[in-house]
Amino acid sequence: MNIGIVYNSFAHKDPLPEEKEMRDTGLSIGKYLSEFGHRVQYFDMDSPESIDELCASKIEVAFNACERIHDDARGEVYAAALLEYLGIPHTRTSSWLISLGINKERVKSILVYYHINTPLFQVFRTGEQELDPDLKYPLFVKGLASDNSIGIDENSLVQDEHQLKAKVNQIITQLHQPALVEEYIDGREFSVAILPGLENRVLPISEIVFQDLPSECRFLDYNAKWFTDSERYQKTIPVCPARLTDDERQVISQTALRCFNVLGLDSYARVDFRYRNGKLYVLEVNQNPSINEEDSGYVRTCNGYGLDYLALINILLKNAIERKCENLHARTDRPGFSYSSKDAADLFKLETNRL
Amino acid sequence: MRQIYSSLKQIGYEVVERGCSKSLLKKLRDDKPDVVFNLSSIYSWDKTNLIPAVLEIAGVRYTGSGILGLSLARNYTKLFPLFINSGIRVPAFAIIAVGSPSSDGLCYPLTLLHDSMRSGLCLRHAEDLIRTPDLFSLGEEVLLMERIPGERVSLFVLDRLPFPSDGDQPYLAIAQKAYDVMEARGLARFDFIRADEPILEWIEIAPDPLDEQLLQTAASVGWDVDKVLQSLVQHSARDLSPVAVLS
Numbered sequence: 262m263n264i265g266i267v268y269n270s271f272a273h274k275d276p277l278p279e280e281k282e283m284r285d286t287g288l289s290i291g292k293y294l295s296e297f298g299h300r301v302q303y304f305d306m307d308s309p310e311s312i313d314e315l316c317a318s319k320i321e322v323a324f325n326a327c328e329r330i331h332d333d334a335r336g337e338v339y340a341a342a343l344l345e346y347l348g349i350p351h352t353r354t355s356s357w358l359i360s361l362g363i364n365k366e367r368v369k370s371i372l373v374y375y376h377i378n379t380p381l382f383q384v385f386r387t388g389e390q391e392l393d394p395d396l397k398y399p400l401f402v403k404g405l406a407s408d409n410s411i412g413i414d415e416n417s418l419v420q421d422e423h424q425l426k427a428k429v430n431q432i433i434t435q436l437h438q439p440a441l442v443e444e445y446i447d448g449r450e451f452s453v454a455i456l457p458g459l460e461n462r463v464l465p466i467s468e469i470v471f472q473d474l475p476s477e478c479r480f481l482d483y484n485a486k487w488f489t490d491s492e493r494y495q496k497t498i499p500v501c502p503a504r505l506t507d508d509e510r511q512v513i514s515q516t517a518l519r520c521f522n523v524l525g526l527d528s529y530a531r532v533d534f535r536y537r538n539g540k541l542y543v544l545e546v547n548q549n550p551s552i553n554e555e556d557s558g559y560v561r562t563c564n565g566y567g568l569d570y571l572a573l574i575n576i577l578l579k580n581a582i583e584r585k586c587e588n589l590h591a592r593t594d595r596p597g598f599s600y601s602s603k604d605a606a607d608l609f610k611l612e613t614n615r616l
Numbered sequence: 617m618r619q620i621y622s623s624l625k626q627i628g629y630e631v632v633e634r635g636c637s638k639s640l641l642k643k644l645r646d647d648k649p650d651v652v653f654n655l656s657s658i659y660s661w662d663k664t665n666l667i668p669a670v671l672e673i674a675g676v677r678y679t680g681s682g683i684l685g686l687s688l689a690r691n692y693t694k695l696f697p698l699f700i701n702s703g704i705r706v707p708a709f710a711i712i713a714v715g716s717p718s719s720d721g722l723c724y725p726l727t728l729l730h731d732s733m734r735s736g737l738c739l740r741h742a743e744d745l746i747r748t749p750d751l752f753s754l755g756e757e758v759l760l761m762e763r764i765p766g767e768r769v770s771l772f773v774l775d776r777l778p779f780p781s782d783g784d785q786p787y788l789a790i791a792q793k794a795y796d797v798m799e800a801r802g803l804a805r806f807d808f809i810r811a812d813e814p815i816l817e818w819i820e821i822a823p824d825p826l827d828e829q830l831l832q833t834a835a836s837v838g839w840d841v842d843k844v845l846q847s848l849v850q851h852s853a854r855d856l857s858p859v860a861v862l863s
Contacts, residue, residue, distance in 0.1 A: 316641050357691070
C-alpha cells in the first residue's frame with residue numbers, strides 16, 4: 262500500500278522530550294511499514310512544502326502522528342481535518358472529536374451528562390475567582406487543554422487557597438489557558454487501553470503503582486513521564502494486568518468502553534481512572550495516548566495482549582480504512598430504504614428551512 | 617454568492633473566488649489573501665466544517681467559526697449536553713440510537729436531528745420514529761427534541777455582541793454563553809422560544825449574510841448589505857497566531 266506518515270520533525274528547534282517522542286513515533290512507524298514492504302512517504306507538518314506534497318499525494322491511508330503545527334497544539338486538529346478534507350483515511354479519531362476532546366471541561370460535561378463519575382471540578386479563567394464551596398482540599402490543578410502532562414508538577418496538588426491561587430496563576434500566565442481544578446482522588450490509578458475495530462476491544466487493565474512515594478506525590482507529573490532518571494519516574498511502576506477482582510475488572514472495563522462510546526471516539530484511546538473506596542472516577546479520556554514503541558503504556562498493554570508493534574500499527578491502519586468505507590456507505594444508498602425522496606419528505610415533513 | 621462578490625468589490629476589496637477543491641491550500645498560499653470570506657458552510661454542508669483547517673494551515677484570517685463551532689452545530693448530541701452543563705435551557709431532549717423504539721418519555725411532536733442533516737425531521741407520532749432506520753444507520757446517535765409551541769425570537773451575534781445594533785437584547789446573555797461554549801466566531805444566529813426563562817432551540821452557526829431577517833434588522837439601524845459584509849470582514853480572525861503560521 263501507499264502509506265503516508267504525517268508527523269512533526271520539529272527541525273526548526275531543539276525539541277522538548279515530548280516533542281522528540283512525537284517525532285520518533287512517526288519515524289519509527291514509517292520504518293516498520295517500510296520494512297514490511299509498504300511504500301511509505303513522510304509528510305512533515307512543520308514544512309509548507311511537505312504539506313503541499315501531502316495535498317497532491319496519492320497515498321491510500323495516513324498514519325497520523327502529527328500533534329502540532331508550528332508548535333501549536335491545535336495543529337493536531339487541523340492536520341487530521343486536512344486529511345479528512347483530502348479524503349485520506351487516517352489513524353486518529355475524527356478531527357472534530359479531537360477538537361472536542363482537547364478541552365477537558367467539555368469531555369467531563371459529556372461524561373457527567375451520561376452519569377459517568379468524574380471528580381468534581383471547576384474551571385478557573387482568572388486567578389481572582391472564588392473556589393466553589395463544594396470543592397474541598399486537597400485539589401488537583403492542571404491546564405484545561407494541556408497534554409503530555411505539561412504543567413503538572415509538585416505544585417499541582419494544592420492544600421490551601423494560597424497554593425491554589427499560585428498554581429492557577431501559573432497555568433494561566435505560563436500555559437495561556439484556563440486551569441482545571443478538581444477534587445483530588447487519592448486511590449489506585451488505572452489505565453485502560455481501547456483498541457479500535459469493527460468491534461472495539463478493551464485491553465487488559467494497567468495499574469500505575471506509586472511505589473514508596475509519599476501520598477502527596479502519588480500522581481504522574483511531567484518529570485515522572487519524561488525523565489527516566491527522576492525519582493518519580495523510577496517509583497511509578499506500571500503493572501499489567503492489574504490485580505483486580507472480576508467485578509472490579511468488569512466495572513472498570515465497561516466504564517472505559519462507555520466513555521469511548523459516549524464521546525463518539527473511533528480510534529485508539531486510553532481512559533485513566535482513580536479508584537477509591539469502591540468508587541470509580543474517570544480522570545481523563547485520552548484520544549491520543551502515546552504509542553511510542555519504547556515505553557508507552559498503550560503499546561506495553563498491547564504487547565501483553567499478544568500484539569507486537571507491527572500488529573498494532575496494522576490494526577490502526579485497517580481501522581482507518583474501514584472507517585472511511587463506513588462513512589462512504591452511510592452517505593449513499595442505505596439498505597432497506599424503501600421510500601422515495603418525496604415519500605420520505607411527506608412522511609417526515611422534511612423541513613429545509615428552520616425547524 | 618454573486619451578490620456578495622459584487623458587494624465586496626463595490627466596497628473596494630479585490631475579490632477572488634476559490635472553490636473547495638484539493639488544491640485549495642496551494643491556491644491560498646499563492647493568492648495570499650488578507651481575508652477569506654468563508655461561504656462554504658453557508659451554502660453547503662458536507663465536509664465544509666473542515667474548511668477552517670485549510671485556512672488555518674494556510675495562515676489566513678477568515679470569516680465565521682472554526683472547526684469546533686461548525687462541527688458542534690452539526691452534532692446536537694454533543695452540543696446539548698454541553699449547554700446543559702453551562703446552565704443553558706434547551707427543549708426537553710433525548711439522545712437515542714437509531715432503531716430504538718423509545719422516545720425516552722418525550723412528548724410528540726418531536727424534531728429529530730442527525731449530523732448529516734442541516735435541519736431537523738419532524739416526527740409526529742411514534743410510528744415515525746420506528747421508520748428512522750430507513751434513513752439512518754442502525755445504532756447511530758440522533759437527538760430527539762420536543763417541539764414547543766410559542767413565539768420564536770432570533771438574535772444575531774457577531775463576536776459576542778448583538779448584531780447589527782446594540783439595542784435591548786433580552787436573550788443576549790444566553791446567546792453569549794452558547795457562543796462561548798461553541799467557541800463560535802464571527803456571525804451566528806440563535807433562535808429562542810420566548811418564555812419567562814428563554815429556551816434556546818436552534819443555532820445557525822453560519823448564517824447567510826443576505827438572510828432577509830438579518831438585512832431587515834440591519835436596515836432598521838441604517839445598515840445596507842455593504843456595511844454588513846464589511847463588518848464581517850473586519851471581524852475575521854484565525855486561531856493560530858502569526859508566529860505559529862507557516863509562511
